[in-house]
Amino acid sequence: MSGAWEIKGVRPLGGDPTTLYVEGGELVGERPAGAQSIDADGLIALPGLVDLHTHLREPGREDAETVATGTLAAALGGFTAVHAMANTDPVADVAGVVEQVWRLGEEAGHCEVRPVGAVTVGLAGKQLAELGAMADSAARVRVFSDDGKCVHDPLLMRRALEYVKAFDGVVAQHAQDPRLTENAQMNEGEWSGVLGLAGWPAVAEEAIIARDCLLAAHVGSRVHFCHVSTAGSVELVRWAKSKGWDVTAEVTPHHLFLTDDLVASYDPVFKVNPPLRTEADVTALREALADGTIDAVATDHAPHPLEDKETEWAAAAFGMTGLETALSVVAAAMVDTGLLDWAGVADRMSVRPAQIGRLPRHGQPLEPGSTANLVLVDPDVRWTVDPRITASRSRNTPFAGRELPARVIATFLRGRPTVLDGKPA
Amino acid sequence: MNRHLLSAADLSRDDALLVLDTAAEMDVALAGRSIKKLPTLRGRTVVNLFFEDSTRTRTSFEVAAKRLSADVINFAAKGSSVSKGESLKDTALTLEAMGSDGVVIRHSASGAPHRLAHWIRGSVVNAGDGTHEHPTQALLDAYTIRRRTGRVEGLNIAIVGDVLHSRVARSNVLLLSTLGAEVTVVAPPTLLPVGVHSWPCAVSYDLDAVLPKSDAVMMLRVQHERMTGGFFPTVREYSRRYGLDAIRMASLPEDSIVMHPGPMNRGVEIAAEVADSVRSTIVEQVANGVSVRMAVLYLLLGGAMDGAAE
Structure with missing residues (x-):
């Protein structure tokens, strides 16, 4: 039942109030007969959010998340499309696995699931996976990543960058030099020295980004960088873009908001890869997202069961949940600070990630003829994050107890509400 | 003093001087005794929770606690979450259920004592955590x-x-x-x-x-x-x-x-x-290690120098 909807008094991209009409999965110009009416006075409409970086954990770690629970969390967070990362068990490195994940998404119906294919077999960094087969499958994979591991071998990376051009794919690099980060536990800086935790230096990310910008330019490919986390990475991406190279980058909400001093608690809820960095990095990342050097916000939603986080720091898993808090964290970091308006949020959380992932039906203008993938946001409400109340199966949110601005009231996927009144529809 | 001793940064100058002065008093109090024991922590239980082998530090704490008449339990935890043994949290809950007043912990992971302090009510003394502090x-x-x-x-x-x-x-x-x-x-x-x-x-x-x-x-x-x-x-x-x-x-x-x-x-x-x-x-x-650890246990576990608190 896609139904017909009349959304009254809504402010598209935070502009002047108007009424939007939905029918047959699209936005239409006139009120459809029998439309159900939503009073959206005071609400902002954005194109449905698109996440380039989501760990849905299925197949393999259904105790942490499933496609169904993860995509419901995504819908509640305002997303209409998520890219499911390949580091599942089995790894999404063949057409069969990506098709399975895609189908599970279709069946759940909360959100469009775009599987990410592994670059190398088993994420092992030795041999290219069958990228073409995944691209040609029903899942139509366009983004390839060994996320969690860096494609470190420069020749293999070059070949991957070249190969995916045949089907307009992109390699999303997890930039982390493995030798410089052996056993790394947190950002290398003043706090790692004090806390006695092995450091993850910024150079380990920046060296790979610099190399891959040069490689992409050399072979004329596009390259995307996952979760950039340092001021130096921002400088490198800015430099590559100034050369006209086809380089894009994403930043996570947590890297826009949290800093490495939080590790002093030794609470592994703050353990994440790449690690939380310094205030100077946060400032640089925010400015880069504002000026477009960083193209997109991506959650790196990484659910983990309690027992993998209720441990001593070194034994804990890396990762934080993010789907249900992403828009609010971006509102706090970027909108409340005046760095982005809501049109800018729409661009960085929907339009550009849809372009990078090659999702033609997402990130479209809110006008007749567009697919009705959209989200209604109350910008004025503030709420407190409670990890016990999540659609995600996991609770490892670093924002627990924080009061954040803005809430998702409704999400529409192809004209059908997945969320209404802030609850699953 | 804080309830726990997790880091040297927990100690103000006055706290640190108090520990050193108390250690000196411990030396004096024991010097004249043929039986090297003070009654100050009688009835209290101190657990030595050692995830890493360290005979010298464990023995030092054990001697210190026994000289204060505390009951000492040596809990040599072979496993850790890393080696897929019992988790640190479950170990903590076990010690809590047994009613320990103080836990002396040695662990290979930096910050493990901080986590332990989160899960138990008694005092936690850091006896060396990873590459962090001692x-x-x-x-x-x-x-x-x-x-x-x-x-x-x-x-x-x-x-x-x-x-x-x-x-x-x-x-x-x-x-x-x-x-x-x-x-x-x-x-x-x-x-x-x-x-x-x-x-x-x-x-x-x-x-x-x-x-x-x-x-x-x-x-x-x-x-x-x-x-x-x-x-x-x-x-x-x-x-x-x-x-x-x-x-x-x-x-x-x-x-x-x-x-x-x-x-x-x-x-x-x-x-x-x-x-x-x-x-x-x-x-x-x-030798001084024993005196200082007596002072720390005494100050954290609220003993009384003259035994009047018994």
Whole structure:
């Protein structure tokens, strides 16, 4: 039942109030007969959010998340499309696995699931996976990543960058030099020295980004960088873009908001890869997202069961949940600070990630003829994050107890509400 | 004092002096007794929770607790979350259910005592966590320095060796600077943490330049895994540049002391003739460790010096 909807008094991209009409999965110009009416006075409409970086954990770690629970969390967070990362068990490195994940998404119906294919077999960094087969499958994979591991071998990376051009794919690099980060536990800086935790230096990310910008330019490919986390990475991406190279980058909400001093608690809820960095990095990342050097916000939603986080720091898993808090964290970091308006949020959380992932039906203008993938946001409400109340199966949110601005009231996927009144529809 | 002793940074100057003064009183109180026992912690239970083998530190805490008449349980936890044994949290809940008043924990993971303190009501004493801290070692070192030289404030103290991985160094830099000493850490640049310049100490790569003005020199153990980890070319080169031999010792001021937390690598960071010299406090450090740990347990577990609180 896609139904017909009349959304009254809504402010598209935070502009002047108007009424939007939905029918047959699209936005239409006139009120459809029998439309159900939503009073959206005071609400902002954005194109449905698109996440380039989501760990849905299925197949393999259904105790942490499933496609169904993860995509419901995504819908509640305002997303209409998520890219499911390949580091599942089995790894999404063949057409069969990506098709399975895609189908599970279709069946759940909360959100469009775009599987990410592994670059190398088993994420092992030795041999290219069958990228073409995944691209040609029903899942139509366009983004390839060994996320969690860096494609470190420069020749293999070059070949991957070249190969995916045949089907307009992109390699999303997890930039982390493995030798410089052996056993790394947190950002290398003043706090790692004090806390006695092995450091993850910024150079380990920046060296790979610099190399891959040069490689992409050399072979004329596009390259995307996952979760950039340092001021130096921002400088490198800015430099590559100034050369006209086809380089894009994403930043996570947590890297826009949290800093490495939080590790002093030794609470592994703050353990994440790449690690939380310094205030100077946060400032640089925010400015880069504002000026477009960083193209997109991506959650790196990484659910983990309690027992993998209720441990001593070194034994804990890396990762934080993010789907249900992403828009609010971006509102706090970027909108409340005046760095982005809501049109800018729409661009960085929907339009550009849809372009990078090659999702033609997402990130479209809110006008007749567009697919009705959209989200209604109350910008004025503030709420407190409670990890016990999540659609995600996991609770490892670093924002627990924080009061954040803005809430998702409704999400529409192809004209059908997945969320209404802030609850699953 | 805080309820726990997790870091030397938990101790204010007054707290630290109180521990040192209490340790001195413990020595005095025991000196005249044929039976070396005080009744102050009778009926209290202290658990030695050791995830890492450390016979000397565990024994030191055990002797300290027993001299205060506490009941001591040695809980040698073989596994850890890392090795897929019982989790730290489950161990903590078990100890909590058994009614321990204080837990002395040694763990290979930095911050494990902080997590433990989260899960239990009793006091937690950090007996060494990973490459983070070892606050009672710093207290016994400060106590040793004070007994030998009469003071800590204003002294120049060099800490030499693998500062990057040393919990002894971290705790000593914090505590000795709190007590007013001028601390210099000396190491090859590969064995200093990136953030060391924000620490309350000076930094040097040159041991020979530092020794002539050092009132105390603390030599850190070179762990075996560092010898092959590429932090320095060879053990011999390390020893030549950063080891304390008799020739170097001769450049120290007349009353300077030489310290080592043990166990020593004789011939690597310290030559045998230095370790056995009159300047060496190494054996005293062991003895003082018991006194200082008695003071810490006494102050944290709320004992009474005269036994009146029983």
